[in-house]
Amino acid sequence: MTEGKILTTEEIVKYFTDEFKTKIIDVKIKKRSAGIKKNITPYIWMKIDKSAFKDIIKHLFTLHYPQLSVISGNDLGNTIELIYHFSINYGQRMNETILNISVDLPKSNPEIETICDYMPGALISEREKQEFLGVKIIGIPDKRRLFLPDEFPEGVYPWRRDETGPEKLYRNLHEAKK
Amino acid sequence: MSKATITKNNYQIPIGPVHPALKEPVFFEFELDGERIVDVNLKLGHVHRGIEWASRKRNPVQILYLAERICGICSYCHPIAFSLAVESAADIQVPERAEYLRVIHGEIERICSHILWAGVAAHEIGFDTVLYLSWQIREKTLDLTEFLTGNRVTKGITMIGGVRRDITPDMIPKIQETLKYLKDNFEKIRHIFLDDKTVKMRTKVCGILTKEDALKLCAVGPLARSSGVKKDVRVDSSYFAYGDLDIDYITPDILTGEINGDVYDRIIVRLLEIKQSIDLIEQCLDKLPAGPIVAEPKIPKLLAQLKKVNGEGVGRHEAPRGEVIHYVKLDGINEAPFSWKVRAPTYNNILPWIPMLKGQQIADIPIVAASTDPCMSCTNRVGIVKDGNMYEMNKEQLHKLSIEKTRRLML
Numbered sequence: 315m316t317e318g319k320i321l322t323t324e325e326i327v328k329y330f331t332d333e334f335k336t337k338i339i340d341v342k343i344k345k346r347s348a349g350i351k352k353n354i355t356p357y358i359w360m361k362i363d364k365s366a367f368k369d370i371i372k373h374l375f376t377l378h379y380p381q382l383s384v385i386s387g388n389d390l391g392n393t394i395e396l397i398y399h400f401s402i403n404y405g406q407r408m409n410e411t412i413l414n415i416s417v418d419l420p421k422s423n424p425e426i427e428t429i430c431d432y433m434p435g436a437l438i439s440e441r442e443k444q445e446f447l448g449v450k451i452i453g454i455p456d457k458r459r460l461f462l463p464d465e466f467p468e469g470v471y472p473w474r475r476d477e478t479g480p481e482k483l484y485r486n487l488h489e490a491k492k
Numbered sequence: 493m494s495k496a497t498i499t500k501n502n503y504q505i506p507i508g509p510v511h512p513a514l515k516e517p518v519f520f521e522f523e524l525d526g527e528r529i530v531d532v533n534l535k536l537g538h539v540h541r542g543i544e545w546a547s548r549k550r551n552p553v554q555i556l557y558l559a560e561r562i563c564g565i566c567s568y569c570h571p572i573a574f575s576l577a578v579e580s581a582a583d584i585q586v587p588e589r590a591e592y593l594r595v596i597h598g599e600i601e602r603i604c605s606h607i608l609w610a611g612v613a614a615h616e617i618g619f620d621t622v623l624y625l626s627w628q629i630r631e632k633t634l635d636l637t638e639f640l641t642g643n644r645v646t647k648g649i650t651m652i653g654g655v656r657r658d659i660t661p662d663m664i665p666k667i668q669e670t671l672k673y674l675k676d677n678f679e680k681i682r683h684i685f686l687d688d689k690t691v692k693m694r695t696k697v698c699g700i701l702t703k704e705d706a707l708k709l710c711a712v713g714p715l716a717r718s719s720g721v722k723k724d725v726r727v728d729s730s731y732f733a734y735g736d737l738d739i740d741y742i743t744p745d746i747l748t749g750e751i752n753g754d755v756y757d758r759i760i761v762r763l764l765e766i767k768q769s770i771d772l773i774e775q776c777l778d779k780l781p782a783g784p785i786v787a788e789p790k791i792p793k794l795l796a797q798l799k800k801v802n803g804e805g806v807g808r809h810e811a812p813r814g815e816v817i818h819y820v821k822l823d824g825i826n827e828a829p830f831s832w833k834v835r836a837p838t839y840n841n842i843l844p845w846i847p848m849l850k851g852q853q854i855a856d857i858p859i860v861a862a863s864t865d866p867c868m869s870c871t872n873r874v875g876i877v878k879d880g881n882m883y884e885m886n887k888e889q890l891h892k893l894s895i896e897k898t899r900r901l902m903l
Contacts, residue, residue: 346580346731350588350781353735357580357806381723382710383808386819386833399806399817401728408735410728412806435710435843461537472545473831480545
């Protein structure tokens, strides 16, 4: 496990923007306070270019071994957005930063590299994104379906909002039973 | 099931989708060499109910009640994580009193869940008297839940921007009385689980998860902490009133001075967390500030405010089984959120099962699987395929195997 120096939220953002410059499309830091003492929890929302994705993940792993909470996804019309929710700097009292890395994939070619080589625990989340959003994870160690039943039709993705979405199935539930 | 891989020496048993040690369905396929597990393969989704899809036709307040029904034991952590996500997206500040009340409800749920787990774990190794004893203690905690929220299971206490019911001064004696009862009985439970010779024999050096595997496989909650990973949302970050309270990571070395990452260590972590939860509730009662319990009491006004929000947020809470995270995106056009992603702790604790179960015996499957406190359900049948012939092993037989192992060890 690589354990680097603990960076503050601003330093993490600076580290990535210095290293990747234009490949970081947008960065927002959001701080939420809670309780009487108003202690802060920082959230970084970082939108990145797909071409630098794997490199950014590689750099992230040199900072502190992160925890991948989950990958969430949105069908935004022409693109599919994947958001990787990482948490880093855990293990010390109120020192954690939540890093949300968002990447847009064109719908014509929704492909992204796997991160299972850095973090084998991402497998379940990646398999879920494959079957629910129809993205292709390049290099995923296990391509099988995880949540959807085997008899679920190919080419239908439950989280899509276009013609490949599940509307047809759900309007005709009686037909799906046949 | 692929019969092609069955050889003379190895055979496979499918376990699940419904299984004695699991509270919700999951499917395992074990490859065995005699009694020893060589490989594990799993499939999920047997209770995929499309809840995230159902949310597309509901407004955020309605989703609270939908989220509550994701799981019976975690009926508080899902709506609360959803609320945190919406509050983060809409920049709603929760009143201080509500933050403290949220901690109290969260910790009561943790006590219920951990004691329930202790009973199930005892049952899995054939120690049924302990099941009855621990569930009797849990009953008192459920009574307290009912007293505070009006319900025993689906509490209906969460509201975006606060909680729905206050804890008034006349309710505090009842809380203190229950806490005293729990403290009095804690020692009994601790003694049974940590000092009993048989429990030790069945749980020590059983189902080991190393720290490295826990990190790599993204384990969360007591499972990760018992392997020595210091990770607890309550300590790592500041949400609700946890930032004000005195709290630290619970790892097994606090008690024993060493971390083995086995089932015994998981028992230690959960037991110590029950004590920690009692302490946290007491701290909250001491510090409970006055003031409103919800940011916006008028629901139509709250919904109108949320409808205008264009943003996204994540909400994280340390549920009894580990970090629960919800992602919510509001588009500023529709009342229903654009998207909602729920990630329960067991989702992350599934992959660690593989290294934990490899090398164990069939009779250890129930206790190892139960040791992660999986949030999935019960099986009634296990089929065994040996040399191409199908045998069936039902829940009682598998349970019997586990009991027999305990008996053998006791001789």
